[in-house]
Amino acid sequence: MKLKRSIGLFGIMCASLGGMVGSGWLFGSLYAAQMAGPASIISWLIGGFCIMFLALTFAELTAMFPISGGVAAFPIFTHGKLVGFILTWITWITYVVSISQEVQSTILYMGNKFPSLVQKVNENNVFTPFGYMACFLTMLVLIFLNSFGAKFLANANNFISVWKLLVPFAVVVVFLFTSHNFSNMGIGSSSPHEFAPNGINGIFSAVALAGVVYSFCGFQHAALLAGESKRPQRDIPLALILSILIAIALYTGLQYAFITALPESALANGWKSISFVGDSGPLAGLAASLGVIWLVTVLYIDAVISPFGTGVLYVASSARIVQTMSQSGNSPKFFAKISKSGIPMRAIFLNLVVSMLAFLPFSGWKAIVSFLSSALIFSFAVGPICLIALRKQQPERRRPFNLPFYKVFAFIAFYVCNLMIYWSGWNVIWKLGVTVITGFVVFVISNYLSRNTLDPEHVATKLDFKCAWWLIPYMLIFCVISYYSSFEGGQHLIPNGWDFLVVAVFSLLIFILSVKFCLPKAESDKNTASILAKKGNTNCCS
Template sequence: MDSVRTRPRRSVGEAGIRSRLTRRRDVADLVAEAGRGQLRRTMGLTQLTLLSVGATLGTGIFVVLGQAVPEAGPAVVFSFVLAGLTALFSALSYAELAGMIPGAGSSYSYAYATLGELVAWVCGWCLVLEYGVSVAAVAVGWGQYVNELLELTVGWTLPASLAAPPGAGGVLNVPAAAIVALAMVVLLRGSRESAVVNAVMVAVKVAALVLFCAVAFTAFRAGNFQPLFPLGMAGVSAGAASLFFSYIGFDAASTAGEEAKNPQRDLPRAILLSLGLITALYCAVAVAAVGAMPWQRFAGTEATLSEVLIHAVGGGTLWPVLLSVGAVVATTSVVLAVQYGQTRILFSMARDGLVPPLFAKVHARSGVPRANIVIVSAFVMVLAALVPLGALADATSIGTLFAFALVNAAVLILRRRSPGAPRSFRVPLAPLTCTLGTLCCGYVMWGLGADTWIAFGLWMAVGLAVYALYGIGHSRLGRPAPRTESTE
C-alpha cells in the first residue's frame, strides 16, 4: 500500500518541478509592464543608436585586433566579415523581438516569453557574463592605452605592479578599476546625462578611427596581403572567434527599452544602424592596419593601432598621440555603455524575482537603480583589477554567443506561438535567417579554446545553483495570485 501511495506523489512532484522550470511570461504582460515601468523615457533614435555604437565600437579594434591578426594573418578582414555575419543574423532577431517586447531585459525577457523560466535564467546568467566581464576586459585595455599615451607624451609609464593583474606580471590593475569607478559615477547621475556623455565620446572615437585610416593608408603596402590566407580557413575561424568580442554590445539598445521614447519604432532601427556603422569601420581599419604593417608584427600589446601608426609614420609624431587619446575615450565609452546594459539586465531579473529586489529599486530623484549600479560596478572593478585581458575576452564571447543562439530560437517560437502579435520589424527570410544565426553562433563557439569552455561550464554550474537556491523559490510567477473577496 505504501508503494502504491508514493507513486502518485512522485509523479505530481516531478510534474510540479517541470511546470516551474518551464513557466513563461506572457508577451502582452511584458509589454504592459514595460509601459508602466519606473525608468524615465528620455532616449530617441539617435541616443539609442549611439548607445549601441558606444557599447561596441572600440572593443575589438582598440583592444583585441593584436590577438586576432596573428591567428588569421591578412585574412583577418574575412574574420571580421564572418563575425559580422554572425552578429547580423542575431541582430535581425534582436530587432524583431526588441520591437515586439520593448522591456529592459533584452534576450533574457525574450527567452522568458518563449522558452520558459529555466532557459531565461540561463540566458540572463550568460548576459551577466557578457556585460560584466566585457566591461572588465575593456577596462584592462583602457589601462594599456593610458600607459601608451603616457609613454608617448611624457616618456614614462605606470609601474607594472599597479598597471597589470597578477596573471600578467602585476599586482593590481589600478587604471582598469579606476575607469569602472568613473563610469559608475556618470551612471548614478541619470540616463539622460549618461546618454549625453556617451554621444560626445562616440563622436571622438569615430573621428579617431577615421584619422587612423587616413594616416595608415599613406603607408599602405599591397604586398602585406600576400599570401592572403597563410593560416587557412582554420585561422579565419579562430580569428572570428576572437573578434566576435568586438561586436558585443550592438544589442545594448535593447536593454534601454523602458527608457526609449518610442521603443517599438526606434529599437529595431537603432540595433541595425549601429551594426552597419560598426562593421564598415572595422573592415576599413583592418585593411588599413594590415596594409601599413606586416601581420607578423601584430603581437605583444593591446594598443595595436598606435603600434601600427608608429611603424607607418615613425616615432615622435603627433598621430600616435592623437590616436591614443581617441582610444582612451573610445574604451571609456564602451565601459560606460556596457555597464549601463548590465545594470538594466539585473533590474529586469530582480523585478521578476529571480535575483534580490535590491537590484530593481529605483532612486526617486535620479530615476536609476542606484544600488544595482554600485554593486555591479564593485564586482566589475574586482575583475578588471585582478584578471588578464585574454581570459576575459574569450569568456565574454562564449556567453554572448549562447545568448544570441537563444534569441534566434525565440523568434521562431514566437512566430509559431503568437503569429498575430504586433511586430514593428520582421526578420526577412525567416526561418532560414534565424537558423543560420544559430548555426553561426555554434560554429564560432566551436573555435574557442577548451579553457574557455571549462570556465563557461563552471559559470553555468554556479548559475544553476543560484537559481535552485534562490530564483526558483522567489520567482514572481511562483507567487500565489492575490485573493479577491466575495461581495455576496
C-alpha cells in the first residue's frame, strides 16, 4: 500500500521545527555560554549550517524509502547486516540514553523548587540520592504513560507542538525587553568581558558538547515525511532549509538574549563559572532573578511537558528497536514477546535498567548530551555514504527528490559530521568507540552462540563482514586523531587549523573505502526488497 501524498510545505516544515525544538533549549544557552562566552552565538550558526548539509542527503534517501527506521535500514541496503546492526545498536543506545537525558531535564528544573534533588559538585549540578530516586520514579511514570502513550500523544500532539515553539520565542522577547546588558557581549574596548574567552576551541567544543548539535538533530522528522509530501522535489529541501534557518534564528536569538540578560554578579568569576540562584534550571532561574514570575511558571510547566512528551516517545521507540533486533536474531528472543496490551513490556523494562545505568558514566546533563550528540552524528554519518552507494547500486530506482551535485554534497555532509564528532574530544570519543566495540561483541555472540544465526524473516541473511571492514579504520583512526587533538582530553599535538586538513584527508579516505566495500548490486536489491516487503512497502518508489 502506497503512502498518501497529502502533506504540504508548511506541515513538513512544522514537523522539522517540532523535532528540533525539544528539551535541549532549556539548557543549551547556559552550557554554550560557559564554553564559548558570547562567541557561543557563532557555535549555533556553525552547528545549524553543518546540519543543513546532512539533512539534504537524508532528504534524497527518505524520499526514495519512506519507511520507519530508515536510518537503520539504509546501511543494510548498501552494506549488509553487520553494518546495519552496528548502526541500529548505536541508534538504540542513543534512544535509551535520551530517556535519561529527558528525565534529567525535568528533575534538574524541579531542583529549583526542591533543593534536596540537586547539589553542586565542582561547579556542576548533579543529583542527590533523592534526585536519583526522583529520576527512577519519573521513568516508571513514563512506562505507565507508554501503555496508552500513542493515543494520548496523538490527541495532545498539536498542543505540544505549538507550545514547544511559542515558549522559547516568548523567552527571547521577555529577556530582551526586561534586561539588555550589551556590555556582556565583550564587543568594544569599554566592555569588561571577552567575546571569545576560550578562543576557537571553545566555539567548536560548544557545537559538540553544549547541546548545539543535539538541538538540531530533530531535522529527521521532516525527512521521514518525504513519502507523504505532495511535492517532495521542491518541498523537502525547502522545508529542511527553512526550518533549520528558523531554528538557527531562534537559538542564536535565545543565546543572545540569555547572555545580555545575565546580571554582572553571575559573571564575577568569568564565563566558565557562570553562576546564579536557580541555575540548575537556568532559564527559569534567570527569569526569577529578573522578576518575571509568570515566565518562571511557564518554564516549569514546559520543563515537564516537553521532556515528558519526548520521553514517552523514546520509551516506545527504543522498545520497538529491541523487539526488532530480537525478531532478527540479534538479541535474545525473550525481549520479542508482546504483552496482552500489545506493548513489548520486557523490552521496555530492559531499557529502564539501561537508562538508569546511563547515569553512572555521565555525571550531569551536559555529559549525557555530549555523548548523545556524537553518537547521533555517528549514526547519521552513514547517510551520505548510503546516498553515494545507492546511486552506484540502484541507479534505476526512482528518486522523488534528486540531490544536485550529490557527490559534493555527500562528501561535505560526511566531512562536517566527522568535524562535529572530532570537536567533542577524546573524553567523549573513547566512549563512542567502546559503544561500537560492545555492539560488535553483541553481534558476534547473537549470531554465533545463539540459535538465531540467520534472520528468520530472510532480511540480510549474510553477515557481510567484508562490507564492514571500513568501519575498523574509521573508528581506530578517529580515536587516534582525537587522542592527539587539541580538544577536551586530547594531547594537544595536532594544531588548530591543521586539524581541519587532517580530518578532511581522513574523511576522504573513509568515504572512498566505504563506497568500495559496499554490497554488489544483486545483494543490495535483495536486501532492499526484503526489508520493504517486511515493512509493507513493496511498491516503494520502484
